[in-house]
Amino acid sequence: MNAAISQSQSNYGEALAYFYTPQSTLRQVLGLAYFYTPQSTPRQVLGEVEWHKPMPPSEVHFLPPNLSRALIDAFEALEGLKRKGLITRYDQQPFEEDGVYHLTAYAKDPNKVDSELGHLSAQLSLKFDVPLYLLVSRDPDA
Amino acid sequence: MPSPEAHRKQARHNQEVASQLEAVALDWAITAYFYAAAHLVRAYLAEHGYSFRTHGDVDKHLREVVNNKLLSPAAYQAYVNLYRNGLRARYDCEPPEELKAVLETTKACLEVLTAELPL
Numbered sequence: 001m002n003a004a005i006s007q008s009q010s011n012y013g014e015a016l017a018y019f020y021t022p023q024s025t026l027r028q029v030l031g032l033a034y035f036y037t038p039q040s041t042p043r044q045v046l047g048e049v050e051w052h053k054p055m056p057p058s059e060v061h062f063l064p065p066n067l068s069r070a071l072i073d074a075f076e077a078l079e080g081l082k083r084k085g086l087i088t089r090y091d092q093q094p095f096e097e098d099g100v101y102h103l104t105a106y107a108k109d110p111n112k113v114d115s116e117l118g119h120l121s122a123q124l125s126l127k128f129d130v131p132l133y134l135l136v137s138r139d140p141d142a
Numbered sequence: 143m144p145s146p147e148a149h150r151k152q153a154r155h156n157q158e159v160a161s162q163l164e165a166v167a168l169d170w171a172i173t174a175y176f177y178a179a180a181h182l183v184r185a186y187l188a189e190h191g192y193s194f195r196t197h198g199d200v201d202k203h204l205r206e207v208v209n210n211k212l213l214s215p216a217a218y219q220a221y222v223n224l225y226r227n228g229l230r231a232r233y234d235c236e237p238p239e240e241l242k243a244v245l246e247t248t249k250a251c252l253e254v255l256t257a258e259l260p261l
Contacts, residue, residue, distance in 0.1 A: 099198015102229075110230070111243045118226060122219035126208060131201040133226055137234050 067094070067101055070128035077120050078105055078134075086113040088139045100131040106139035143193060149185035153178045154261050157252070168241040169231040175248045176228030179221055179255055186213075186259050197225065213258060220254035223247065 063071070071094065078090045090105040107113050117134040124132050144152070160174035183200060190212075192203045204221060207213045227248045231241060 097197075099196035100201060100225075110234075110236075111240070114226075114244070114247070118219060118223040121226065122215065122222045125201065125222065126205055126215060126218065129205060131198055131205075133222060135226055135229060137230070138236065
Protein backbone atom coordinates (compact mmCIF):
# COMPACT_ATOMS: atom_id res chain seq x y z
CA MET A 1 0.00 0.00 0.00
CA ASN A 2 2.81 2.37 0.80
CA ALA A 3 4.27 1.80 -2.63
CA ALA A 4 0.95 2.61 -4.22
CA ILE A 5 0.63 5.80 -2.20
CA SER A 6 4.13 6.83 -3.16
CA GLN A 7 3.30 6.21 -6.76
CA SER A 8 0.21 8.32 -6.44
CA GLN A 9 2.14 11.19 -4.89
CA SER A 10 4.83 10.87 -7.50
CA ASN A 11 2.26 11.08 -10.25
CA TYR A 12 0.86 14.18 -8.73
CA GLY A 13 4.28 15.75 -8.53
CA GLU A 14 4.57 15.26 -12.24
CA ALA A 15 1.21 16.89 -12.66
CA LEU A 16 2.32 19.94 -10.75
CA ALA A 17 5.59 20.09 -12.64
CA TYR A 18 3.66 20.03 -15.88
CA PHE A 19 1.30 22.62 -14.52
CA TYR A 20 4.21 24.96 -13.98
CA THR A 21 5.58 24.53 -17.50
CA PRO A 22 5.14 27.88 -19.23
CA GLN A 23 4.56 26.22 -22.59
CA SER A 24 1.67 24.08 -21.40
CA THR A 25 -1.60 25.20 -22.89
CA LEU A 26 -4.86 25.47 -21.06
CA ARG A 27 -6.08 22.38 -22.88
CA GLN A 28 -3.08 20.42 -21.70
CA VAL A 29 -3.68 21.57 -18.15
CA LEU A 30 -7.29 20.50 -18.39
CA GLY A 31 -6.27 17.09 -19.68
CA LEU A 32 -3.83 16.61 -16.90
CA ALA A 33 -6.22 17.73 -14.27
CA TYR A 34 -8.77 15.20 -15.40
CA PHE A 35 -6.16 12.52 -15.92
CA TYR A 36 -4.68 12.88 -12.51
CA THR A 37 -7.85 13.26 -10.53
CA PRO A 38 -8.60 9.52 -10.16
CA GLN A 39 -5.04 8.64 -9.31
CA SER A 40 -4.22 11.54 -7.07
CA THR A 41 -6.13 10.65 -3.96
CA PRO A 42 -5.04 7.62 -1.97
CA ARG A 43 -8.56 7.35 -0.57
CA GLN A 44 -10.03 7.03 -4.05
CA VAL A 45 -7.43 4.61 -5.30
CA LEU A 46 -6.92 2.45 -2.27
CA GLY A 47 -10.05 2.77 -0.22
CA GLU A 48 -9.19 3.51 3.38
CA VAL A 49 -6.15 5.67 3.97
CA GLU A 50 -3.71 4.21 6.46
CA TRP A 51 -1.21 7.01 6.28
CA HIS A 52 -1.50 10.53 5.03
CA LYS A 53 1.45 12.85 4.76
CA PRO A 54 0.71 16.19 6.43
CA MET A 55 0.90 19.08 3.98
CA PRO A 56 1.64 22.72 4.63
CA PRO A 57 -1.56 24.76 4.44
CA SER A 58 -0.18 27.08 1.81
CA GLU A 59 0.40 24.39 -0.81
CA VAL A 60 -2.25 22.77 -2.94
CA HIS A 61 -1.16 19.19 -3.57
CA PHE A 62 -4.42 17.94 -4.97
CA LEU A 63 -6.62 19.78 -7.40
CA PRO A 64 -10.28 18.85 -6.99
CA PRO A 65 -11.94 18.49 -10.41
CA ASN A 66 -14.12 21.57 -9.84
CA LEU A 67 -11.05 23.61 -9.00
CA SER A 68 -9.25 22.41 -12.11
CA ARG A 69 -12.14 23.53 -14.26
CA ALA A 70 -12.44 26.85 -12.44
CA LEU A 71 -8.72 27.47 -12.89
CA ILE A 72 -8.99 26.99 -16.63
CA ASP A 73 -11.64 29.69 -16.84
CA ALA A 74 -9.63 31.84 -14.43
CA PHE A 75 -6.48 31.56 -16.53
CA GLU A 76 -8.39 32.46 -19.67
CA ALA A 77 -9.86 35.53 -17.99
CA LEU A 78 -6.49 36.51 -16.55
CA GLU A 79 -4.86 36.20 -19.96
CA GLY A 80 -7.48 38.63 -21.26
CA LEU A 81 -6.72 41.09 -18.48
CA LYS A 82 -3.03 40.71 -19.22
CA ARG A 83 -3.60 41.49 -22.89
CA LYS A 84 -5.49 44.62 -21.85
CA GLY A 85 -2.54 45.65 -19.71
CA LEU A 86 -4.55 45.55 -16.50
CA ILE A 87 -2.31 42.91 -14.93
CA THR A 88 1.31 42.04 -15.61
CA ARG A 89 1.32 38.39 -14.56
CA TYR A 90 -0.39 35.87 -12.32
CA ASP A 91 0.54 32.86 -10.26
CA GLN A 92 0.28 29.48 -11.94
CA GLN A 93 -0.77 27.65 -8.79
CA PRO A 94 -3.40 28.51 -6.20
CA PHE A 95 -2.76 28.37 -2.49
CA GLU A 96 -5.25 27.08 -0.02
CA GLU A 97 -5.96 28.61 3.35
CA ASP A 98 -8.79 27.80 5.72
CA GLY A 99 -10.71 25.99 3.00
CA VAL A 100 -10.52 28.77 0.40
CA TYR A 101 -8.35 28.68 -2.73
CA HIS A 102 -6.55 31.87 -3.68
CA LEU A 103 -4.87 32.80 -6.93
CA THR A 104 -2.88 36.02 -7.08
CA ALA A 105 -2.58 38.36 -10.04
CA TYR A 106 -0.10 41.22 -10.10
CA ALA A 107 -0.76 44.69 -11.41
CA LYS A 108 0.92 48.03 -11.74
CA ASP A 109 -2.26 49.57 -10.33
CA PRO A 110 -4.20 46.99 -8.31
CA ASN A 111 -7.17 49.32 -7.84
CA LYS A 112 -7.81 49.40 -11.60
CA VAL A 113 -8.44 45.67 -11.78
CA ASP A 114 -9.68 44.82 -8.30
CA SER A 115 -13.35 45.14 -9.14
CA GLU A 116 -13.04 42.86 -12.17
CA LEU A 117 -11.19 40.24 -10.16
CA GLY A 118 -13.81 40.40 -7.43
CA HIS A 119 -16.54 39.83 -9.98
CA LEU A 120 -14.61 36.93 -11.50
CA SER A 121 -14.02 35.40 -8.07
CA ALA A 122 -17.71 35.26 -7.26
CA GLN A 123 -18.67 34.17 -10.76
CA LEU A 124 -16.17 31.30 -10.88
CA SER A 125 -16.89 30.17 -7.33
CA LEU A 126 -20.62 29.98 -8.02
CA LYS A 127 -20.25 28.44 -11.47
CA PHE A 128 -17.86 25.69 -10.40
CA ASP A 129 -19.04 25.33 -6.80
CA VAL A 130 -15.59 25.86 -5.35
CA PRO A 131 -14.19 28.82 -3.39
CA LEU A 132 -11.63 30.32 -5.76
CA TYR A 133 -10.77 33.92 -4.95
CA LEU A 134 -8.64 35.93 -7.36
CA LEU A 135 -6.46 38.36 -5.44
CA VAL A 136 -4.48 41.30 -6.72
CA SER A 137 -1.13 42.59 -5.50
CA ARG A 138 1.05 45.42 -6.70
CA ASP A 139 3.74 44.12 -9.05
CA PRO A 140 7.03 45.34 -7.58
CA ASP A 141 8.72 44.93 -10.97
CA ALA A 142 6.13 46.92 -12.94
CA MET B 143 -20.64 27.64 18.32
CA PRO B 144 -21.91 31.14 19.22
CA SER B 145 -25.59 31.86 18.83
CA PRO B 146 -26.86 33.86 15.85
CA GLU B 147 -27.51 36.82 18.14
CA ALA B 148 -23.96 36.61 19.54
CA HIS B 149 -22.61 36.69 15.98
CA ARG B 150 -24.84 39.65 15.14
CA LYS B 151 -23.73 41.53 18.25
CA GLN B 152 -20.09 40.89 17.32
CA ALA B 153 -20.79 42.09 13.78
CA ARG B 154 -22.21 45.37 15.09
CA HIS B 155 -19.26 45.77 17.44
CA ASN B 156 -16.77 45.16 14.61
CA GLN B 157 -18.52 47.67 12.40
CA GLU B 158 -18.34 50.32 15.13
CA VAL B 159 -14.66 49.61 15.70
CA ALA B 160 -14.01 49.69 11.96
CA SER B 161 -15.64 53.09 11.72
CA GLN B 162 -13.39 54.43 14.49
CA LEU B 163 -10.31 52.86 12.92
CA GLU B 164 -10.83 54.77 9.68
CA ALA B 165 -9.21 57.78 11.32
CA VAL B 166 -6.32 55.75 12.66
CA ALA B 167 -5.41 52.86 10.38
CA LEU B 168 -7.13 52.14 7.07
CA ASP B 169 -5.71 48.61 6.88
CA TRP B 170 -7.25 47.62 10.18
CA ALA B 171 -10.47 49.47 9.40
CA ILE B 172 -10.84 47.37 6.24
CA THR B 173 -10.02 44.25 8.20
CA ALA B 174 -12.56 45.06 10.90
CA TYR B 175 -15.24 45.73 8.26
CA PHE B 176 -14.56 42.28 6.85
CA TYR B 177 -14.96 40.75 10.29
CA ALA B 178 -18.24 42.60 10.67
CA ALA B 179 -19.35 40.87 7.47
CA ALA B 180 -17.87 37.55 8.61
CA HIS B 181 -20.02 37.57 11.76
CA LEU B 182 -23.04 38.84 9.88
CA VAL B 183 -23.05 35.93 7.46
CA ARG B 184 -22.31 33.51 10.31
CA ALA B 185 -25.37 34.83 12.15
CA TYR B 186 -27.47 34.23 9.05
CA LEU B 187 -26.07 30.75 8.47
CA ALA B 188 -26.47 29.75 12.12
CA GLU B 189 -30.09 30.92 12.02
CA HIS B 190 -30.64 28.63 9.07
CA GLY B 191 -29.13 25.60 10.81
CA TYR B 192 -25.73 25.55 9.16
CA SER B 193 -22.62 24.67 11.13
CA PHE B 194 -19.18 25.87 10.10
CA ARG B 195 -15.63 26.20 11.29
CA THR B 196 -13.58 27.55 8.41
CA HIS B 197 -13.93 30.31 5.84
CA GLY B 198 -14.30 27.49 3.34
CA ASP B 199 -17.30 26.13 5.25
CA VAL B 200 -18.90 29.57 5.27
CA ASP B 201 -18.28 30.05 1.56
CA LYS B 202 -19.76 26.66 0.76
CA HIS B 203 -22.94 27.39 2.71
CA LEU B 204 -23.24 30.84 1.17
CA ARG B 205 -23.03 29.35 -2.31
CA GLU B 206 -25.75 26.92 -1.33
CA VAL B 207 -28.10 29.68 -0.13
CA VAL B 208 -27.38 31.61 -3.34
CA ASN B 209 -28.23 28.55 -5.38
CA ASN B 210 -31.44 28.21 -3.36
CA LYS B 211 -32.27 31.85 -4.22
CA LEU B 212 -32.23 32.87 -0.56
CA LEU B 213 -29.32 35.26 -1.12
CA SER B 214 -28.43 37.19 -4.25
CA PRO B 215 -25.22 36.62 -6.22
CA ALA B 216 -24.51 40.32 -5.65
CA ALA B 217 -24.53 39.81 -1.88
CA TYR B 218 -22.24 36.80 -2.25
CA GLN B 219 -19.88 38.84 -4.41
CA ALA B 220 -19.92 41.60 -1.81
CA TYR B 221 -18.89 39.10 0.86
CA VAL B 222 -16.12 37.68 -1.35
CA ASN B 223 -14.84 41.21 -1.97
CA LEU B 224 -14.85 42.00 1.73
CA TYR B 225 -12.76 38.87 2.33
CA ARG B 226 -10.38 39.75 -0.53
CA ASN B 227 -10.02 43.33 0.65
CA GLY B 228 -9.27 42.17 4.18
CA LEU B 229 -6.47 39.96 2.90
CA ARG B 230 -5.07 42.76 0.76
CA ALA B 231 -5.16 45.24 3.62
CA ARG B 232 -3.39 42.88 5.99
CA TYR B 233 -0.71 41.42 3.76
CA ASP B 234 0.13 43.77 0.92
CA CYS B 235 1.66 46.59 2.99
CA GLU B 236 0.03 49.26 0.85
CA PRO B 237 0.27 52.91 1.90
CA PRO B 238 -2.87 54.65 3.19
CA GLU B 239 -3.37 56.62 -0.03
CA GLU B 240 -3.65 53.33 -1.94
CA LEU B 241 -5.99 51.87 0.63
CA LYS B 242 -8.49 54.71 0.47
CA ALA B 243 -10.06 53.21 -2.63
CA VAL B 244 -10.08 49.78 -1.01
CA LEU B 245 -11.81 51.20 2.05
CA GLU B 246 -14.50 52.77 -0.11
CA THR B 247 -15.22 49.53 -1.98
CA THR B 248 -15.18 47.66 1.33
CA LYS B 249 -17.83 49.94 2.81
CA ALA B 250 -19.88 49.76 -0.37
CA CYS B 251 -19.74 45.96 -0.26
CA LEU B 252 -20.86 45.91 3.37
CA GLU B 253 -23.83 48.08 2.40
CA VAL B 254 -24.78 45.60 -0.32
CA LEU B 255 -24.52 42.75 2.16
CA THR B 256 -26.44 44.46 4.95
CA ALA B 257 -29.22 45.36 2.50
CA GLU B 258 -30.02 41.64 2.46
CA LEU B 259 -28.68 40.61 5.85
CA PRO B 260 -29.41 43.45 8.27
CA LEU B 261 -26.98 43.99 11.12
